[in-house]
Amino acid sequence: MAEVKKHLYVKKRDGSVESVHYDEIIARIKHLCYGLDSENIDPAALAICVIKKCLYPGITTSQLDDAAAKMAITMANIHPDYEQLAARIAISNLHKQTKEKFSDVMDDIFKNDDYWNIGLSEDVYEIIMKNKDYFNSAINYENDYSLDYFGFQNLMQYYLAKSNNQTIERPQHLFMKVAISIHGHDIGSAIETYNMLSQKLFMFSPVVIQLQPASKKLNVPVISNYSVAMISDSIDGIYDTVNRLSNFVLPYSSTAVHVHKIRAAGTYIKGSNGKSNGLPLMLKQYDIVLKNYETPERPESIKGLAIYCELWHADIMKVLDQIRKTAIADLKLKNSYPALWIPDEFMRRVENDQIWSFMSPDHCPGLTEAYGKEFDSLYKEYELKSKSFVIKQIEAKKLWSQIIQSQIETGFPLLLFKDACNAKSNESHLGTIQCAGRNGDTVQFTAPDEVAICTTASIAVNMFLTTQNTFNYSKLKEVVKKVTYDLNKIIQNNNDILSKEKYLTLGLKQNQLAIGIGILGLADLFIKMKYSFDQKEALELNIKIHETIYYGALEASCELAAKFGPYKTYHNSPASKGVS
Template sequence: MTAKIRTTVHNTKKGEESEFSKARLLSTLQKHSKDLNTEFIHLQEIVDKVSQCLPDSLTVNELIELTSEIIASLTTRHYDHSMLASRLLSSKLQKELPRTFSENIRYMRDYSPSKFKRCRKLVSEKLYNNAMKYKEIIDEAIDQTRDYTLDYFAIKTLAKSYLLKIEGKPCETPQYMFMRVAIGIHESDIKLAIETYNLMSKKYFIHASPTLFNAGTDSPHLSSCFLLAMEGDSIDEIFKTVHKSALISKASGGIGMHVSNIRSEGSYIAGTNGTSSGLVPMLQVFNSTAKYVDQGGNKRPGAICIYLEPWHSDILDFLDMRKNHGKEEKRARDLFYALWISDLFMQKVEKGEDWCLFSEDECPGLSDCYGQEFEKLYNKYEEEGRYKKKIKAQTLWHSILVSQTETGNPFILYKDACNEKSNQKNLGTIKSSNLCCEIVEYSSKDETAVCNLGSLALPSFIKSTGDNISYDFRLLHKVCKVLAKNLNKIIDVGDYPIPEAKRSNMRHRPIAIGVQGLADVFQELRLPFGSPESRALNIQIFETIYHASLEASVELAVLNGPYSSYEGSPVSEGILQYDMWGKQPTDLWEWDTLKSQIKRHGVRNSLLVALMPTASTSQILGFTECFEPITSNIYTRRVLSGEFQIVNKYLLKDLVDIGLWSEETKNLIVLNNGSIQDIDGIPDEIKELYKTVWEIPQKVLIDMSVDRAPFVDQSQSLNLFLKEPTMSKLTSMHFYAWRKGLKTGMYYLRTQAASSAIKFTLDPTLNKLKNGSKRSSSEPATLNVKYLKRQKYVSYDSKSDAETDGDDYLASKVNSKSKPSHDIFDEKVIACNIKEPQNCDSCSG
């Protein structure tokens, strides 16, 4: 028999104590489980589990935390456990804080831990004044019940990194945070602030992490991405750049930095009559800076991505810097690495030709040009013999592929595509992207490119009426315009860590509207990823976003004029992104009218659409990341806030509807690494719909990125996934993306340890329909779900990974005499040499 436990009741003047009561806990759980599936949530079992884990004494808050953790651990039984656990935590937080937003703002503004301790105010005076001035309107607009729409993973993520804290404890609810951000953006324009609050709290869009961290505070650093140029090659210039990177990281910014202008190892130094140590020791300084100066004060680690062009003669050392083996003095594992690759290099790999390695101090200008101008200058230096070294292009390519397999880096971006299809091409040569490879903007010694981000939650625009289900493009268009105007406000009200960043952002005013939950949309609408219907919807969604963002930018230009560097840009000449791709939009929107408006008024922003990873913010709203397929139907997610079990709620609902969801089914999916493809008894229709990214040909991911690219004027954080990477597959995958004209060829390469497929069969006795009758596993299941009116599912080639039609063509183009001993078309599976996959970026994801 369980001993009675005494629990201290907090938040009372008398500090009362009472005995732990199973009945009271059960009543609390019943209150919060309304509208949840109690067929799979066994409340009495939860109460019993909690009672068995109690210590001799604990506080009410500790009891709630313990109960929510126990409930959350059952999420793989049914997704609603996550919702119940979340509601307990949300209710606890709401009871701990003032009942209204205005009272809470006053509490945060007035709080000081000690009159002798230096303490920055939690919220800005401007936010406080606006909150007090409009407190009746604001307090009435807050809907605390919307906290209950967030799952356990979301609440824990918010509590760890996003909600403002006093003495380590959250001092705002999610709803208070959304309102703080809305007022921080719109200040005294309370109508727009309420509109933004409602759209965020109803999950239509969300602003980027730095905006959520800092809006409405005394340090409103709201920008996510900074593209930093190395000031120069001298000690003074290098350490000025180190200082800039530290200030940006302190302000919650992620950094992309190009270093191709730094002289290579062994180059002459006139000032000392010595030779340079090259890139590696310098990058180790940036590595230490990233470790020491985290983003926003221990909210998330500092992050810097280093961009290098493959003609730099330190390239081979550069490719090894993130590896987990080799000489420690040659490693800098806390940085990320990317290549800024010219078409010329890809052509030389394709033809099996030589490739020259140069140093910028002896061969200036290679990083300052692209296309034919770059090719002309490269050939000139080669003819003059000014290269440091000449190697086979395929030898360097092989080193790139090996590094990607072991570390997931370097990322791949194509220099010529990024420059030729940019609306900032009138500013100069673009030399790098950002940390996550989706921002493509001009940066220089005098201008540090900046971008403010927000993402549209695509599943929120699905419209259900009775048995009809459709996608609401008009609502998407309307909400996208709100987000575009919000991001413009952020440019004006935000603080900048360095003056070069403010100068750039005010001149060019780029914004980045991205998405999350594309895979959710396809699964809710029952469209297999890569099916003709999903590809058509993919195009229409991004055409809508591009049209809406341009329309909003024109409306702002009418009020405030076009951005400063507008004249001479492609858009000023009537050339939009789809024109640069040589594509025509669908008839979904009226483009000719929009072009006429642009010609008359101009646009307020140089760039508008970029598809970022949304790794954190998609967890807050509870959707899949950006535009990616699901990685697994059941998996464990490790983030700063902890380790969480995630189950695909759409699959779970389908299996519940046809009587197939059970503990055994769950265990079989877990044993099969989150896949349902080899479990007999699950209908083929469901198997097709819930393929994981490992079961979808990477050609499909690339093709869908190409389909939407004419409506993405920056770029896309395109991860690629190979279960068993080979040199042939990697080469084919990269060349396919390059030929298709993508700007970002690859963000991370994700790999899986090789494993043979195991065939599982569901116990036929589990296959029960809702009326309780039994059927054999061979009988078709009746799906009690909504369908779009469309053709039947499309059958796909079952080949996985990146096998493309271009494989044989590319291999035949290579001169066999010039093939290196390490064949870049070798079909042998490359094994990751990391003994602990959880420590490998590529394996762990």
Template sequence: MKREDLIGAHMVIRRSGETVSFDRAKIANAMAKAFLYDAHGNLYRPGASSLSAAQRAKVEELTKDVCAALNRRGESVAFRIEDIQDQVERVLMRSGEHEVARGYVLYREMASQKRTPAPTMGQYDHVKSYRRRDGALAPFDATFWIAIIESVVLGLENVSATDLFHEAVRNLYNEAKETEIENALVLAARTKIEVEPEHAKAAARLVLAFQLGQDVFGKPVTLDEVAAGYGEAFIRGIEAGVKAELLTEDMSRGFDLGRLASAIRPERDRLLNYLGMQTLYDRYLLHVSERRIELPQAFLMRVAMGLARNEIERETRAIEFYEVLSSFDYMSSTPTLFNTGSRRSQLSSCYLTTISDDLEGIYDGLKENALLSKFAGGLGNDWTNVRAMGARIKGTNGKSQGVVPFLKVVNDTAVAVNQGGKRQGAVCAYLESWHLDIEEFLDLRKNTGDDRRRTHDMNTANWIPDLFMKRVMEGGEWTLFSPNDVPDLHDLYGMKFEERYVQYEAQADAGVIRLFKRRPAVELWRKMLGMLFETGHPWITFKDPCNIRSPQQHVGVVHSSNLCTEITLNTSDEEIAVCNLGSVNLVNHLKDGRIDHEKLRRTVRIAMRMLDNVIDMNYYAVAKARLSNLKHRPVGLGLMGHQDALYILGIPFGSDEAVEFSDRSMEALAYHAYEASSDLAVERGAYSSFKGSLWSKGVLPFDSMKLLAESRGGQYLEVDQSITMDWDNLREKILKQGMRNSNCIAIAPTATISNIVGVSACIEPQFQNLYVKSNLSGEFTLVNEYLIADLKKLGIWDELMLADLKYYDGSVQRIDRIPEEIKARYATAFEIEPKWLVEGAARRQKWIDQAQSLNIYVGGASGKKLDEVYKLAWIRGLKTTYYLRTMAATSVEKSTVTSGALNAVAPSAPAAVAPRITAEPALEADGPVCTMRPGDQGYEACDACQ
């Protein structure tokens, strides 16, 4: 080593008197921070929120100068901390870095202040009194507020009640309003989330103590007071809900409320983080005149009660349901949480409809959309039946205007009927790729062109037959028809579709069919991908896998998926398909580095019972939906927390190990779900259309992969077929017992319920390691607590690391101090090769009887890359894909860390509001971008499924 690296036996005497070995890295770290402070002591001088390459080189050079100067004092010298810091100042001054030297002086002063004992109460005697909610002045009693904060931080090792108190009070003024004091305390916790994630739980508990305390108890309360009063508050809330006609009368008369109250676990409120608590407050908890009448655990017990109303042992089942909900082992979908126990208990998540090719049928479809959306259902509409532009209308001898004008009305209906005033209405229109209007359909979300032929608010999806993909792969031609000329194509799939389609092409060549177009299949495919990249729509979904692998192909055809592309159920003029959703939290079902099958089986059996109950308890706004749901009884059990599980297991998302985990975890979930449905059939009877289904023939979902392979002629299907569980035994059980539900598994986006639970959404990779999330409750700082925990273990989580993480927009890939292993584990969505998303999804898809909401993230997207990814999705047998993401979300603000003001929040409820300090625009994308991004309000509106 060089002499300037201090290779001698140099030691450092700390302020405590302890002697430790000299570490040059600490000098470099402190000096780097000095480059980040401006002359006023603010972290980040303008335009330099992290060190440039030149600055890093300068830091290295100056560090060597400091070491060389210290080395000249002799070989075995013990330096005091202050001596080293003085030498750093001298080197900075001599090198001409006067502004940086000033920053270093300020850095030393700030560090000194942190070591100074906390201020005494007397130092904040500028707040002598405050104004209560009733307008009266009251003495400011610090002891009262401190008691609440101490109850809040109990068990949070890295959160200080005193720090939170002083941070809040020094920003107050005399005679401040009571709500301002509460907001200041919540803000004090919120601003520290990025530094220490435990503050997210502190902020959540402050909301509970203040906002909910005021609403439910009439005053701010400690968490001990909340726990003591929970039972009475629960009973009072149920009775108030019934009186206000929010809940049905049997919610109070039909249950032993005292028994249920005693089963409530108040301590489980501590599982909620700030985003989850505020989301519950704003959107889920019952309120009368904007005053909440239930606490979080009371809300979950009320949901459990609503789902147990048709059970013989109501209280026993309600407590069983409550246990899985309150522990966050499982969570029901948003419509179920919204409406359980209400007088209009629309609990189902999504509805799929087929629109008829006549004016009456079209407007009946629009009316059905409005009625279903009113009560919080997400919609998927199949429009393939409707004749194309230019097709003859027999009744008037005129020509049709095609599908597009009607879709404009669908779009405006979704905006007008905003799901009971709770969130934006949401619908997706599907069109098969042979429809003559398909090219105009592709343009619907463009921001240019005739606005009367654009739908800026609704979603669209391509419903693509295998034959089209074969023509793309083989460079063939593709013919577009009007459905009134080829009426049976809509109901055909697989080899039968291919045979009939070729016959229609021959008729077009012979002049029998006159209204058609012919295009190179590759040309249309490129336009599909181009519009997907430019507008995020239409999504790519595949008709044949959805039908060939459908357990219900004996009673109908799957004509579309739903709003979020995970539901694949039959629809017709007589039946509107309905699906009822909920998701298992994968994180809570890991034990000793593997899946805890015993616990997972127990959770899944309870969850499947709850989902089956939804079908019977549900309010049906449309008769065709009731008919379909009671006949087939489909449910969609999914999962969330997949990325969190990988973090816990130490597996990078982009790896063979992660793909294998996707396979095994999905196999386990599916096995237990199918077994649970079969056992429910013993107790309650099989669903009425079971006979003739694939289930009744002993063909399980993974068996149906062989059917798809046969349909494709042994080509274009490459999927791993490994299994690890006893499926033969389950097959025999199903043949003997039947199934309670025609469909059991679907992975929904879990956009909001994962916020409540505090885990990553469904099967999504981590979007960023630090970012601001926007939803209907405002904006929230989200930080990857697993990453911070690992950086703490390595001893490198500090102010400079936070600065770098912000500067690189939540990415760790260009931060030198972070080991490569950590970089691989915490690669974010756009840093993962999209093939890994597809490979993991393919392993899951073989077990799933429906589909999955699979977002595709592509960094540096190009036509070639998109072509490869979506062809791979088809070859791997995926049924559907969801959004294409080609850019990052809003970049993390470069804000003043030391001042404590971070990432402004503007919630709709009475929560604290922070000023924005500085903000930088989002990164520019490589090209046109999807307008719907994780964290955006529009994206979260897609949680009509969840």
């Protein structure tokens, strides 16, 4: 063993070299096992695995920590505490190779123009430097250790600033940086936002986390979701739409478009006396354009374009085929995916084992703008008129089966129900809503001259469970109101970046104050409370949580409206007539 030790050495962080000390490896791992299940977590066994499989002459102590963290996560199937140990090793490693003071790190980020670092806006940097002692003392680095392994790795890969391909920022630095960039000189509000982010009570969308601190420097608005309408069923309309989309496929924003006004394949084009290629070829062209705008720093969770299409469109089955593994290579969609805009009439026909008819929007005008009983009546009218309106038919159950099979194979298409979305929308007075956001999470009105935008955040509902195993609704409401204020502040900051002319050029709704508040951690909450998903108590808890979120957001919105006035399209909206 002594002979082996002579050949095994490690490079320390200060550049010095020393022989491997196995007891130090075990001691380091054991030091991070505090509070874990000592009966099932074996630091020595983990250390031995690292020594046997990962050790080589000249390995750095940082690489040794990385190896130990990766080895620990592979042992999580033995006991879940190994996952927490892996996170602690990885976080401790980052702390050892980064500066501690927040202001020092922000100074490095501001002065560094590395590709992986988009930097800081000058005004944010000046606020940080002016109040650096206060911000430095407000940060709690222990809260980094509350992150799980995969969450921390996600932050490392996509969000924490890097220099020379090395991470130079800690999660707490990031949270404080984002909070200050939102609130500017309002230091109290910034610290309040930081504390909630640090405690994992909520999290902003990726675009806020990454772009907000540098939005003025980059002259880019901080918008989480864009929903775009197809401009028209024409060559100009198709390419004007893809040109508009190219403005919104940003590194950290998500984008959706609806295409059901494009005529089906094989239908007559009067202007050219030819036949339409329909959706498949057009979508492939969109997919290729999108690929050119995708960037390495774009997280997988928001990559791709969501393409919404009505289920009665005659090309819908061809579109579904474009995402399957057996798709024709020249038509396969690799950077976008379909989302179905489903009327209730289809689901009734599935239930009653009836026939479903496919049509083309140029033959059957009005279907895209109708919903509910109006759609049902118009759809049946076209079915009864003549065969020229119906291109083909299929058993509704068979189509539904193919949709489900596609979901099993690929995870797509997304399924959204147009009647419910329109009936419950607060923008129904503007017109028919024809699509949702990239993940189906934001439902807004779009038009050829109006792009819907929304800024979002998610609340971690599992963090509101008390030590008495009861849910703290009061605390949830408090956090919801704070999130509402913060998202509104982000929108106000956007107005300082984009001029009125720029808004019109991009087709954005000026004075649109749409925000989205979602949840995460619901499954964790059920597990902690020992509820099964189908349990009555779980259903009641879920309903009360969303009622509390809705009430808190409405209360905060009313307070903001009293101070700043209502948003532009509030008048005649369902909300203006009272919320039940």
